[in-house]
Amino acid sequence: MTNDAPYKRPLPDLERKLxxxxxxxxxxxxxxxxxxxxxxxLWFPPSFCCPNCLGEAISWKPVSGRAKIWSxxxxxxxxxRGFADERPYLVAYxxxxxGPRLMANLVDIxxxxxxxxxDMPLExxxxxxxxxxxxxxxxxxx
Ligand SMILES: [Zn+2]
Numbered sequence: 106m107t108n109d110a111p112y113k114r115p116l117p118d119l120e121r122k123l124x125x126x127x128x129x130x131x132x133x134x135x136x137x138x139x140x141x142x143x144x145x146x147l148w149f150p151p152s153f154c155c156p157n158c159l160g161e162a163i164s165w166k167p168v169s170g171r172a173k174i175w176s177x178x179x180x181x182x183x184x185x186r187g188f189a190d191e192r193p194y195l196v197a198y199x200x201x202x203x204g205p206r207l208m209a210n211l212v213d214i215x216x217x218x219x220x221x222x223x224d225m226p227l228e229x230x231x232x233x234x235x236x237x238x239x240x241x242x243x244x245x246x247x
Contacts, residue, residue: 113186114185116238134231139163139166143158144157150207171228171229172243173226174221175199176197197243210240211244212242213244214245228246230243
């Protein structure tokens with residue numbers, strides 16, 4: 106966000122221990138996901154143990170930020186007033202090159218949704234929405 110208006114949309118809880126490393130990384134413009142030290146499984150969203158082997162030794166692994174669209178919607182519903190002036194906006198499940206899927210906004214796509222399709226290749230963009238919070242979003246690779 107480049108304007109000076111206060112950010113009015115929901116923000117992550119930066120004090121939550123489970124997700125702190127994730128938000129610290131996005132602040133550095135880096136995407137990280139959890140990886141099990143025992144079986145090397147990668148997953149998202151974060152959890153306190155490996156969903157594959159229940160191991161509790163977990164590392165945060167930097168990932169490429171390249172992804173493809175797994176599914177998406179045009180969001181018209183206004184669950185939060187902060188989105189009133191932005192509808193419709195695109196919400197997608199993106200599949201990271203490394204496998205796990207995460208939910209994020211799609212950006213840099215025109216109003217006609219030209220070329221929007223499943224498997225569209227994407228790259229991450231980091232949106233510094235407040236001085237403390239950076240949100241990952243995805244845009245088509247051109
Ligand atoms: Zn594991």
